Amino acid sequence: MAKILVATEKPFAAIAVKGIREVVEQAGDELVLLEKYTEKAQLLDAVKDVDALIIRSDKVDKEVLDAAQQLKIVVRAGAGYDNVDLDAATAHQVCVMNTPGQNSNAVAELAFGMMVMAVRNFYNGTSGTELKGKKLGIHAFGNVGRNVARIAQGFGMEVYAYDAFCPKEVIEEAGVKAVDSAEALYETCNIVSLHIPATAETKNSINAALVGKMPKGGILVNTARKEVINEAELIQLMEERTDLKYLTDIMPAANDEFTAKFAGRYFSTPKKMGAQTAEANINAGIAAAHQIEGFLKEGIEKFRVNK
Numbered sequence: 560m561a562k563i564l565v566a567t568e569k570p571f572a573a574i575a576v577k578g579i580r581e582v583v584e585q586a587g588d589e590l591v592l593l594e595k596y597t598e599k600a601q602l603l604d605a606v607k608d609v610d611a612l613i614i615r616s617d618k619v620d621k622e623v624l625d626a627a628q629q630l631k632i633v634v635r636a637g638a639g640y641d642n643v644d645l646d647a648a649t650a651h652q653v654c655v656m657n658t659p660g661q662n663s664n665a666v667a668e669l670a671f672g673m674m675v676m677a678v679r680n681f682y683n684g685t686s687g688t689e690l691k692g693k694k695l696g697i698h699a700f701g702n703v704g705r706n707v708a709r710i711a712q713g714f715g716m717e718v719y720a721y722d723a724f725c726p727k728e729v730i731e732e733a734g735v736k737a738v739d740s741a742e743a744l745y746e747t748c749n750i751v752s753l754h755i756p757a758t759a760e761t762k763n764s765i766n767a768a769l770v771g772k773m774p775k776g777g778i779l780v781n782t783a784r785k786e787v788i789n790e791a792e793l794i795q796l797m798e799e800r801t802d803l804k805y806l807t808d809i810m811p812a813a814n815d816e817f818t819a820k821f822a823g824r825y826f827s828t829p830k831k832m833g834a835q836t837a838e839a840n841i842n843a844g845i846a847a848a849h850q851i852e853g854f855l856k857e858g859i860e861k862f863r864v865n866k
């Protein structure tokens with residue numbers, strides 16, 4: 560019988576835990592919970608004898624992996640997995656997976672909440688514009704980007720996308736115009752919605768040179784990662800270009816400066832809320848449990864993200 564730990568500083572909804580438990584127990588395994596822990600020591604203690612670990616934004620570093628002598632697999636219930644030290648996991652022969660796609664619709668819907676807020680002037684009582692007929696640029700056509708495209712078509716927007724790796728045909732098959740570069744996307748679109756991961760290549764890549772290409776009244780919506788934004792350059796650009804708006808689900812390090820300088824043009828959620836829906840929570844948690852059972856029982860490595 561394998562022992563599977565759900566370790567969540569910010570717990571799953573109770574209904575998600577119930578679903579995870581059903582999957583694990585139906586497979587004949589045991590589920591243990593470490594929720595709302597406040598000290599790393601609690602995590603180090605809890606991982607000691609577990610075979611599998613389900614986490615959310617919880618950090619799994621070398622110290623955690625050293626402590627987890629039986630551990631075979633970690634599944635991050637969610638898309639981004641930069642909270643897991645992949646090299647250390649590989650060195651410990653621990654498989655790391657994410658659960659791509661499970662929260663994509665939730666994130667995409669939030670992006671539209673922000674877009675409507677931006678074009679309606681942050682609901683300040685003045686007349687705004689509509690999304691219909693506007694050019695939307697989707698920066699990265701992955702799971703979230705594809706959901707954004709689907710919803711944008713419902714709004715009647717003209718949809719463009721740039722993805723460094725996704726073939727143009729895949730983008731065009733979705734009824735979206737594929738452009739050849741990020742620069743072309745920003746030059747073309749009234750609104751750009753960011754959906755790139757945080758990688759060595761993308762960190763700080765959303766800079767003044769790029770955002771500065773947007774037409775007058777440009778709106779940048781970020782439900783991806785804060786690390787991709789060059790904050791100092793964006794602040795300087797927004798000082799020069801008083802027509803630009805920035806809305807984000809990932810509070811910048813310089814949130815106070817953004818807030819003070821750009822009232823009515825800047826908004827951040829108080830904490831990351833893109834995936835915070837009952838549906839996404841349940842989907843990702845249950846997918847994580849299925850992936851663990853598939854791996855432990857049948858060696859299925861789909862969604863593995865480390866070597």
Ligand code: NAD
Nearest residue numbers: 638639699700701702703722723724754755756783833834
């Ligand atoms: P995904 O892996 O499905 O898609 C990412 C896409 O980015 C891929 O199509 C890939 O080809 C493309 N890409 C990678 N590097 C690129 C580059 N340099 N230039 C252009 N395209 C590039 O990921 P996803 O599930 O769509 O998630 C997208 C982003 O949203 C991630 O940053 C993720 O961390 C973030 N996210 C945020 C929340 C939230 O709560 N706000 C929730 C889920 C995901």
